[in-house]
Amino acid sequence: xxxxxxxxxxxxxxxxxxxxxxxxxxxxxxxxxxxxxxxxxxxxxxxxxxxxxxxxxxxxxxxxxxxxxxxxxxxxxxxxxxxxxxxxxxxxxxxxxxxxxxxxxxxxxxxxxxxxxxxxxxxxxxxxxxxxxxxxxxxxxxxxxxxxxxxxxxxxxxxxxxxxxxxxxxxxxxxxxxxxxxxxxxxxxxxxxxxxxxxxxxxxxxxxxxxxxxxxxxxxxxxxxxxxxxxxxxxxxxxxxxxxxxxxxxxxxxxxxxxxxxxxxxxxxxxxxxxxxxxxxxxxxxxxxxxxxxxxxxxxxxxxxxxxxxxxxxxxxxxxxxxxxxxxxxxxxxxxxxxxxxxxxxxxxxxxxxxxxxxxxxxxxxxxxxxxxxxxxxxxxxxxxxxxxxxxxxxxxxxxxxxxxxxxxxxx
Amino acid sequence: xxxxxxxxxxxxxxxxxxxxxxxxxxxxxxxxxxxxxxxxxxxxxxxxxxxxxxxxxxxxxxxxxxxxxxxxxxxxxxxxxxxxxxxxxxxxxxxxxxxxxxxxxxxxxxxxxxxxxxxxxxxxx
Numbered sequence: 001x002x003x004x005x006x007x008x009x010x011x012x013x014x015x016x017x018x019x020x021x022x023x024x025x026x027x028x029x030x031x032x033x034x035x036x037x038x039x040x041x042x043x044x045x046x047x048x049x050x051x052x053x054x055x056x057x058x059x060x061x062x063x064x065x066x067x068x069x070x071x072x073x074x075x076x077x078x079x080x081x082x083x084x085x086x087x088x089x090x091x092x093x094x095x096x097x098x099x100x101x102x103x104x105x106x107x108x109x110x111x112x113x114x115x116x117x118x119x120x121x122x123x124x125x126x127x128x129x130x131x132x133x134x135x136x137x138x139x140x141x142x143x144x145x146x147x148x149x150x151x152x153x154x155x156x157x158x159x160x161x162x163x164x165x166x167x168x169x170x171x172x173x174x175x176x177x178x179x180x181x182x183x184x185x186x187x188x189x190x191x192x193x194x195x196x197x198x199x200x201x202x203x204x205x206x207x208x209x210x211x212x213x214x215x216x217x218x219x220x221x222x223x224x225x226x227x228x229x230x231x232x233x234x235x236x237x238x239x240x241x242x243x244x245x246x247x248x249x250x251x252x253x254x255x256x257x258x259x260x261x262x263x264x265x266x267x268x269x270x271x272x273x274x275x276x277x278x279x280x281x282x283x284x285x286x287x288x289x290x291x292x293x294x295x296x297x298x299x300x301x302x303x304x305x306x307x308x309x310x311x312x313x314x315x316x317x318x319x320x321x322x323x324x325x326x327x328x329x330x331x332x333x334x335x336x337x338x339x340x341x342x343x344x345x346x347x348x349x350x351x352x353x354x355x356x357x358x359x360x361x362x363x364x365x366x367x368x369x370x371x372x373x374x375x376x377x378x379x380x381x382x383x384x385x386x387x388x389x390x391x392x393x394x395x396x397x398x399x400x401x402x403x404x405x406x407x408x409x410x411x412x
Numbered sequence: 413x414x415x416x417x418x419x420x421x422x423x424x425x426x427x428x429x430x431x432x433x434x435x436x437x438x439x440x441x442x443x444x445x446x447x448x449x450x451x452x453x454x455x456x457x458x459x460x461x462x463x464x465x466x467x468x469x470x471x472x473x474x475x476x477x478x479x480x481x482x483x484x485x486x487x488x489x490x491x492x493x494x495x496x497x498x499x500x501x502x503x504x505x506x507x508x509x510x511x512x513x514x515x516x517x518x519x520x521x522x523x524x525x526x527x528x529x530x531x532x533x534x535x536x537x
Contacts, residue, residue: 327474328474329447329448329474329475329476329479331476331477332423332475332476332477332479332480335415335420335423335476335477336423339420339424348447348476349446349447350447350448350475350476350478350479357447368444368445368447369444369445369447372444372447405426405429405472405473405474405480406449406472406473406474407440407449407450407451407472407473407474408444408449408474409472
């Protein structure tokens with residue numbers, strides 16, 4: 001049986017070009033980039049090249065790129081590392097703003113900060129999974145030092161207004177300094193801290209403009225394996241001058257921000273993966289994927305009754321199609337599809353091992369019993385129309401069969 | 413693999429799935445907010461010793477693959493058996509017969525027993 005992969009939000013296959021770029025660095029050019037001999041220097045050159053590629057992609061300087069093990073580490077370093085630095089600088093009562101739909105890699109560090117006395121505000125989202133910029137504006141206080149808003153939500157694909165937020169923060173920061181500069185020298189106190197803007201862009205890289213200058217971003221998290229690169233590697237963009245302290249100690253790597261021998265093969269792979277994300281290629285892929293996604297949505301809505309599309313296609317990546325098949329528990333639909341050779345994911349509690357369904361779906365105002373019915377398709381650049389047609393054909397009998405088993409089914 | 417072969421087989425082709433129109437006992441357990449609902453229908457008769465036996469059993473389940481497999485195997489385990497025997501079945505017996513369940517899914521086996529017990533309780537009312 002040929003297996004079909006519709007779970008690109010979970011991970012992506014390594015692109016052939018990426019793999020080819022990585023291969024020499026396993027057994028041939030295997031030096032430690034910290035070594036000053038020839039072996040080490042050849043490895044450094046490869047790391048430098050990858051750093052330049054990432055910098056070019058983000059429109060920053062290479063020194064502003066810290067390689068990590070992936071977005072989870074990048075998020076931790078950004079949030080906990082920035083607050084650690086600010087507390088060290090003497091900031092008394094830091095206030096952090098984030099959203100209710102972030103990845104746990106952001107939510108859990110924020111919860112940890114709260115336990116340590118830091119104030120955190122969680123912004124709600126509209127039913128389409130997008131925050132209202134006005135809510136953010138209202139939540140900002142004089143003590144706000146960090147705002148962390150994900151670029152794209154991994155579950156439903158909703159795109160957050162990153163550019164608008166960046167602009168808003170920039171303006172507020174300018175006003176903070178202006179007020180301070182113009183205040184009475186005797187009473188104005190210390191120079192105010194600017195608000196730092198962090199975004200977890202893991203799910204955005206494939207589709208959207210991640211220019212940190214245009215979007216006024218101070219900290220940006222990214223991962224290799226979501227962009228047809230290898231697992232176990234990622235990066236954090238840190239704007240020059242951003243207060244940040246290392247969380248992982250024990251060396252002097254990455255300008256003391258992230259100790260640990262560099263993952264050369266992974267880093268080379270990450271560099272090669274972002275080189276595949278030129279504007280032109282992204283545009284072509286976006287168009288192709290959107291066409292497949294829209295065919296899938298149309299086919300499913302036409303062939304299956306009582307389906308809710310939770311992805312607001314006007315405010316989402318072209319890859320996402322997130323459905324609730326009412327009266328069908330998501331995990332059993334997922335297993336049925338898997339047995340038919342189609343890989344998808346679900347926000348149902350039954351798949352997570354916890355008792356609650358996805359926090360993202362609940363934050364969008366979706367009822368628990370409907371959240372349990374969810375099935376997420378995330379398409380990638382290698383998917384074909386033939387695969388979409390197969391899914392449209394395979395799914396209706398699966399849903400019918402599971403609905404027939406449901407004791408709460410509507411009378412026929 | 414997350415699930416054993418037995419679980420997958422029961423999930424793919426559940427045994428005794430459906431409902432019984434003139435059932436002698438019907439019981440439901442779970443709720444849709446938690447994601448699982450199981451309903452069990454029993455048709456009873458007496459054996460030579462005058463004990464209640466489960467002549468026929470059907471189930472309907474909204475839930476994950478484990479919940480469906482538990483329902484299916486439980487109906488196999490109790491069909492043709494006395495009520496006393498059926499009520500003595502423990503969750504571990506179900507888990508064992510299914511070739512194990514992932515730890516997070518053990519509670520699904522409870523749901524089946526609850527539906528059975530509720531059915532019997534309802535009948536006695």
